Amino acid sequence: MSTPQNYPAYIGGKTIYAQDTFPAINASTGRPLGQLARCGAKEVDLAVQAATQAQQQWAQTAYEARALLLNRLADALEQATPHLARIDAEDVGRRVSEVMIDYQIAVAQYRYFAAAIVAHEDFGRPIPDGYLIAKRVPLGVVGQIIPWNVPAIMVALKVAPAIAAGNAVILKPDENASLSTLEFARIANDIFPAGLINVLTGFGEEVGSALTSHPGVAKLAFTGSPEVGRIISQAGAKRLVPVSLELGGKSPNIVFPDIDDMDAVVDNALFAALYCNGQSCLAGTRLFVHDAIYTQFVEKLVAAARRVRIGDPSDSNTQLSCLISASQGEKVLKYIQTGRDEGANVLTGGQRVTVAGHEHGYFIEPTILETNNRMRVAQEEIFGPVLSLIRWSEVDEMIKQANDVCYGLAAGIYTSNLKNAMETADRLQAGNVWINRYFNLTSGSPFGGMKESGIGREHCRETLNMYSELKAITVQTTVPQPWFAP
Structure with missing residues (x-):
């Protein structure tokens, strides 16, 4: 090359x-x-x-x-x-x-x-x-x-x-x-x-x-x-x-209050949103966190996002690199601004970063937006390192919101309760549901979506x-x- x-x-x-x-x-x-x-x-x-x-x-x-x-x-x-x-x-x-x-x-x-x-x-x-x-x-x-x-x-x-x-x-x-x-x-x-x-x-x-x-x-x-x-x-x-x-996808990733290891769940939920620099149809881009653990969880999530190392794609220490093109980068930045205009609270990120020697590239900070499910940033596929955070307290309403998008590709669930896991998985309109590990695609596991x-x-x-x-x-x-x- x-x-x-x-x-x-x-x-x-x-x-x-x-x-x-x-x-x-x-x-x-x-x-x-x-x-x-x-x-x-x-x-x-x-x-x-x-x-x-x-x-x-x-x-x-x-x-x-x-x-x-x-x-x-x-x-x-x-x-x-x-x-x-x-x-x-x-x-x-x-x-x-x-x-x-x-x-x-x-x-x-x-x-x-x-x-x-x-x-x-x-x-x-x-x-x-x-x-x-x-x-x-x-x-x-x-x-x-x-x-x-x-x-x-x-x-x-x-x-x-x-x-x-x-x-x-x-x-x-x-x-x-x-x-x-x-x-x-x-x-x-x-x-x-x-x-x-x-x-x-x-x-x-x-x-x-x-x-x-x-x-x-x-x-x-x-x-x-x-x-x-x-x-x-x-x-x-x-x-x-x-x-x-x-x-496409706009996948819900659901955190129940009974999780055993909050740090591990925070890490996996962030990975679900940032893998492939967020340019993945599978990405868990709507994170539903229960009200009982919301404050502590979000503090850890924001701190983890701020620790992500942005840099040269060839550097082994890099954790987040650049988007595919300028047009994709501008699209993502426009969505972040749309979130602000709709009233989303930007908890961290939201800016383009300059990496020395790679000024052409669109490196965008991991961005966490506190939203509601009706906002465009929670409904439309952004294809960038942008996570919509949604607080929930009642299971039926949460599942209704989780299903309330035109997509149905994937979903994630974090819980230590088997009943919560299986009942929620059955009710989610998604072709793939991963429990306690997002992106858990093993050979032979069917992959495909419902709805659009x-x-x-x-x-x-x-x-x-x-x-x-x-x-x-x-x-x-x-x-x-x-x-x-x-």
Whole structure:
């Protein structure tokens, strides 16, 4: 990453250098990192042709053969993790030590689906004079579009199950975070058949639009904003192809008064809001703290937020680094001002910080806003290190407020009482509920949202069904008596 370079797209196992390019920029310093291929309809068409040809052969491979290559990919990515994490730290602005964890999660996904596909049995049953066989078959060529916040995890969540299920992939990374995905493609193309994994860089209105509308694409998968998710869904509906969506969140994180270790809960609740610099759809951005412990808890929370070390993404001592871009930084600062205008009490933070040598980057202090649930800062996804703090005293009203957003992706609960934990978890409208540890996503744990947080589940065995469809074959041992015999 020392000198800028031209990066190709990967189509049919080949590197394709486009005539038109656009720059990749270091998020914290503004330094050019390279030029990316600006793909469009032409490149999408070439990728569909290559993917279609590759998928027809790949669909015939044994599950064990697919698993072998997925494990080989996991090994290669694990070995390349320090290099790839450095690329993401420069491209996205997140601290390198945190990105290293992304790659651990990503590698685990490839290994998980390598194992899951081998155990992905079909089913059948006897019928009179015959047998019913129901088998799962791949969909074909899958178009996948991912965001910029956690590139390694996003690639793994999309590619691993799609390939395991027998499909070919055309993957579009976000234009703000493409470099590590291109490095992934280079590694993957040395392992998988040519054309099975294609990566096209560019802009949504160009390559993204062409990909979602192409008649040769049999399924669409998208992670990103609800606004773009609706556009993707409409594109799928026009062609009647399946669409899976993982969208936004405004997740409640609930603290009961019976917690055993307040310091540990404070730390985990702050982590829930600040992981990925707050640029996570999963972030626990609405913290509900019970009235009985509110004052003491908030004192500890504010003190912990003020101790967070803001700095260079490459510094191992850094705990919070910069946002992806100036536009995202300005958006977050505008939301903080909106909170002030609505009457929110800024308990700490709220300002942009200058880091020497990284003046280009938007480093924003951990910000805690004392709010009510109707304020915009408690209703809308901010995607930055901003936490809305809400006091509660009555369980039913708290759960009503926790559910009173358009999203339903995740939720957290802290309590030492099993009854509180399970009854509250059952009542929360969220696809993922974590008790006493936020972001507790282990391999095989279904991940996806309710309401406007998306359609479908990733990260689990069920995902293989999302990338395949059932085909029924009935076998009769004898031909039935003729209906129209004289």
